Amino acid sequence: MINAELIQNNKNGEVNKNIKVLMYHRVLWEKPEEEVKWHYVTATEFENHMKWLDRFGYTTITFTDYLLYQLGDLSLPKKPIIITFDDGYHDTFENAIPIMLKYNMRGVIFVMGNRSMRRANWDDPEIENDCLLMNDDQIRMAESFGFEIGAHSMNHLDLISINDEDLGHEIMWSKFQIEQILGKPIYSFAYPYGRVDERVQMAALEAGFRFACGVYTGPAWFGENNFDIRRIAIGDEIGSLTFLLRVLTPFEYVEWSYAKIKDTTLTRDRKKPSLDNSRKNGKLVKDGLQQKPEVLVN
Numbered sequence: 001m002i003n004a005e006l007i008q009n010n011k012n013g014e015v016n017k018n019i020k021v022l023m024y025h026r027v028l029w030e031k032p033e034e035e036v037k038w039h040y041v042t043a044t045e046f047e048n049h050m051k052w053l054d055r056f057g058y059t060t061i062t063f064t065d066y067l068l069y070q071l072g073d074l075s076l077p078k079k080p081i082i083i084t085f086d087d088g089y090h091d092t093f094e095n096a097i098p099i100m101l102k103y104n105m106r107g108v109i110f111v112m113g114n115r116s117m118r119r120a121n122w123d124d125p126e127i128e129n130d131c132l133l134m135n136d137d138q139i140r141m142a143e144s145f146g147f148e149i150g151a152h153s154m155n156h157l158d159l160i161s162i163n164d165e166d167l168g169h170e171i172m173w174s175k176f177q178i179e180q181i182l183g184k185p186i187y188s189f190a191y192p193y194g195r196v197d198e199r200v201q202m203a204a205l206e207a208g209f210r211f212a213c214g215v216y217t218g219p220a221w222f223g224e225n226n227f228d229i230r231r232i233a234i235g236d237e238i239g240s241l242t243f244l245l246r247v248l249t250p251f252e253y254v255e256w257s258y259a260k261i262k263d264t265t266l267t268r269d270r271k272k273p274s275l276d277n278s279r280k281n282g283k284l285v286k287d288g289l290q291q292k293p294e295v296l297v298n
């Protein structure tokens, strides 16, 4: 049904409602230490991504824009896209924002509610002065440039594994702290590590958020569950071609379908694949997680 609706929209040249949501972390001019490699892109590569989006006619929107659209107060551009940044790194402010402004783009930055936190110590507990986070002034300035500020919990804990009281504190208090900085309400949240279940979703809803982002867990179609919004992770391994494939093809639908098939086959056969199975097709795959579904059925 949703498929048909999407095709219909495309046929009529209306807004494609399946809005892609991209997830970035760090944007650096120089390659970082080994530890944070998985979640950075170089500023040059990031600018290439923005250029491609511009060239293909995308317009960046924020979750607040989408909320206004839902309320009937804003019409969306023909090809909307949402660009998000987790953690609120200093380099998001220094490197990513100027590049985006150059292309008249805006994004959503999920910052930490615990404002005494100066650096992302969950990334790299060892190195002092690395992984610095945006300060309050930078958060206010980013917002004044048209970027949406959302919350990323208080202390970047795995929200699934903490008790109800701590969960409430991590989510609700982060909203309050960031609203104090901005002097206005915020509407969006991103789950640390993309870790979310129904209890965590409910806590985000009860805290008053209107949107909350996971990474690999939510439905393929934007708008189906505003409290588990699937995002497309963009990291160093993604060159321009892969980036374009993820943006221009129904990448998240393929990813979602694959996860569904994997879930179904795992439920059917709860046995963890043996090392022998993992070696099928001449490939050793860690824990069988990357395996093709048919291997798991065996």
Ligand SMILES: [Zn+2]
Pocket (backbone or CB within 6 Å): 086, 087, 152, 156, 192, 193
């Ligand atoms: Zn994070």
